[in-house]
Amino acid sequence: MDDDGKDRVRAQVDNVYRVESRRVLATLIRLLGGFDLAEEALHEAFAAALEQWPREGIPDNPRAWLVVAGRFRGIDALRRRRRLEVAVAGMGESNAPSWPPPKASDFQDVADDSLRLLFTCCRPDLPPDAQIALTLREVCGLTTEEIARAYLTRAPTIAQRIVRAKQRIREDCIPYEVPSLAELPPRRAAALRVIYLVFNEGYSASSGTDRLRESLCDEAIRLARLMADLLPDPETDGLLALLLLQDARRAARTSTSGDIVLLAQQDRSLWDKQLIAEGVALVERSLKSGRYGPYTLQAAIAALHAESPDEASTDWRQIVALYDLLNRIEPSPVARLARAIAVAGRDGPATGLPLVEAILSSGELGDYLPAHSARGELCRRLGRRDEALVSFRRALSLAHQEPERRFLARRIAELED
């Protein structure tokens, strides 16, 4: 093959890597029974592809080819390591654990393996930080450094979290299985929570570069879709709906100069109608089932905003009713704050403000920026300038990111004039 041909093949291998590598990894983890071995096998499989595909052409089923190549090399490495352990220990017998023999079902549906891997990473017995880091790296394919930048921590901190999590999983007896029906609800809840946290990180202004933020949101949506496809469930649909409805507003959330645009001021013509339609349909289906939970309710609230042509037409009455329901099934100070803001929308700032102040004076959310920002906003609308300034200044002291700081600084400057 000539050089142009080789470059074409190389580009195709790169493309296959981008599209398939995570799923091939998930299958290799199941077949080889370990993260590191699978990662090494994946690397070698792609190296083999780069070497052989220019000669033999791209296979009809690249993913299957890579799985076979990876498994072969992985088993080879395991055999070598066993001999290594024997050589180093100077013993006749190896203490290395045996792994299950290859099954006829080597080409089980790869999508199942992705879900299997997701559940492996989202184990309730691992700290949430570790679940997130592991999921982002192993399931989503982010690098350690990208995860660190997204969460504003150092790479060695993330690396250690991931290594420890993998050690915990290794110590488990049946580490890489989709949980049995009895274990499913808590595992599913853990997976949904991780997906939600990943999306939230991408959605909030606190993460790193724009590109990373967007890819976090995209990855979270991809995982939510995977869960919804393979393990249908109203709350899973609810979470997917919530993510789609929030993502639909992406283009309108920041101005061209990178400043925050509040929901009330957003240009709704920039909202993605297709995502909204999909999200609304999922919410309706989930609510009808009667087996909905907090994610569905939050999605229903997002749907009401999404369907309103402008801020003034927002159905605040229904939104407050939904927050009432949310606070009944999953009470939290944050949910109460959100309800208070909705009450202000329904009945005016004079009614909402005491509710916000009650939450703050109870000592909860003292360090929660949105609580102070909300109080500042309501005081501002009521013309209570000095109180608004106190709250906005407190919020500014809690702000970690530039867009947030700029927004609050602007509010303060406007009030000081």
Added chain:
Amino acid sequence: MKYLCLLYGNQEKSSKLSKAEFAALVEQCKVHDEELRRTGAVVSVESLEWDVTTVRARGGKPTVIDGPFVETRDVVGSFLVIEARDLNDAIRIASLHPAANMGEDLGWGIEIRPIADGCHQ
């Protein structure tokens, strides 16, 4: 991405090994070294002699010091440059090195330093 791996060891303890002990050590290391080599991730690897000389500015002029920059019991005995997807991948590869699997009483350890890459700001 490239990572520099610095292999540390206690010089004093190493120098106390008998010839036989040293030979056995080398044999054990070979097996790990082979695994490391097979990864294809090693860009370069070198062992260092124990002699250390330092140059630094004093009064704006280069001054030579017989000895290390910092006096420590633990000294860099060799280094590797490896190519890895990310830090966890670098850890996986470095964990194949003898210093990550043996030599605890010789104070062996590996420091991993990412090599700065302009496009990863």
